[in-house]
Amino acid sequence: MTVLVDCQGLTKRFGHKAVLQQLDLQIHAGAAVALVGANGAGKTTLLSLLCGYIQPDHGRVEVLGHQAGSPALNGRLGALPQDAQFDPDFGLAMQLHWLARLQGMSVAKSRQETERVLALVDLTAEAGSKVAQLSHGMRKRLAIAQSLLGEPELVLLDEPTAGLDPLHAKALRDCIQRLSAHCTFVISSHNLFELEQLCGTVLMLEQGRIRQQVAQVSETAVLRLQLCQENYQSLLPLLEQLPGFVSWQCTSPLQLELQYDAVTASDFDVQLLQVLHQQGIGYRQLSRGQSLEQQLFQSGG
Incomplete structure (x- = not known):
């Protein structure tokens, strides 16, 4: 190189x-x-x-x-x-x-x-x-x-x-x-x-x-999902049933961070969108990986 x-x-x-x-x-x-x-x-x-x-x-x-x-x-x-x-x-x-x-x-x-x-x-x-x-x-x-x-x-x-x-x-x-x-x-x-x-x-x-x-180019199996409304509690059990699901956390009132196994569930994002459509839950943004801000500052200092 x-x-x-x-x-x-x-x-x-x-x-x-x-x-x-x-x-x-x-x-x-x-x-x-x-x-x-x-x-x-x-x-x-x-x-x-x-x-x-x-x-x-x-x-x-x-x-x-x-x-x-x-x-x-x-x-x-x-x-x-x-x-x-x-x-x-x-x-x-x-x-x-x-x-x-x-x-x-x-x-x-x-x-x-x-x-x-x-x-x-x-x-x-x-x-x-x-x-x-x-x-x-x-x-x-x-x-x-x-x-x-x-x-x-x-x-x-x-x-x-x-x-x-x-x-x-x-x-x-x-x-x-x-x-x-x-x-x-x-x-x-x-x-x-x-x-x-x-x-x-x-x-x-x-x-x-x-x-x-x-x-920036990494294999981090993380999806960030920004929703349109806060009443997403009914969505969580469905997400946990998706193949490859590992964990989730709420990073803001309208944003979820989902971790999944990218090896066994490379189409996890497609399955997620299908669930959102079936449940009639609107979303503003879906992006892959941790944000740059999180990667630089999550460890503090």
Whole structure:
């Protein structure tokens, strides 16, 4: 499996505060990787080190086989900084065109790439507009567009949907899912629901170190069922009779968490839906596995 990011003993201080402390990390090509953690945990600092914006005090940082910040990464590494800025007096297409040229693209290729990434973020109609004329959400989409120039192998996104309306946030998630077949994304976000949809692995930063790694792709035999009404007591004896049923618990007034044997009852979810239909019990959502929030925080601390 191809190693895209390799950090060994990574330490970064700002004054007397150690933001990252002897951090070891490897990221492989494949499904998107999430970075989570409290404010100040070191997420943005780590992404900045990977981009070469800042240098570590100690340790080694390699990206795609090169030292972070190397010119050899031009066009291979894309990034959305948390505070990305553009010249307010120039048009969108013009700025993307010159950014592509700085990556070494020809005039024709840079124009082609500009059109492609503007379409990906639904800004084709604003290609000639000045950045000063854009809303906050449009500027964020422009910043995402520049991170995708040249179809990079690795893209680092710092809070990509912050400031986006629900429609464009969903469109961006769909875009990331499509592009993930050819590109690996590393996404820093506080939106656990979003990360749960997008990422195969979640890395939790705490006090400058990787405290926990959660593999989203698992064989955990858990179903979460959100009902429309609380009078579900008559449903429980029927669920307990289903083949493969192990246990249940009520995690909120309208939500049940059901554990079952996935080996002997691979169609447990289908049987569950049949029971709900037969009993005329409505439900809002049925999802597989523990939520990311539960996996990260159920052990406390």
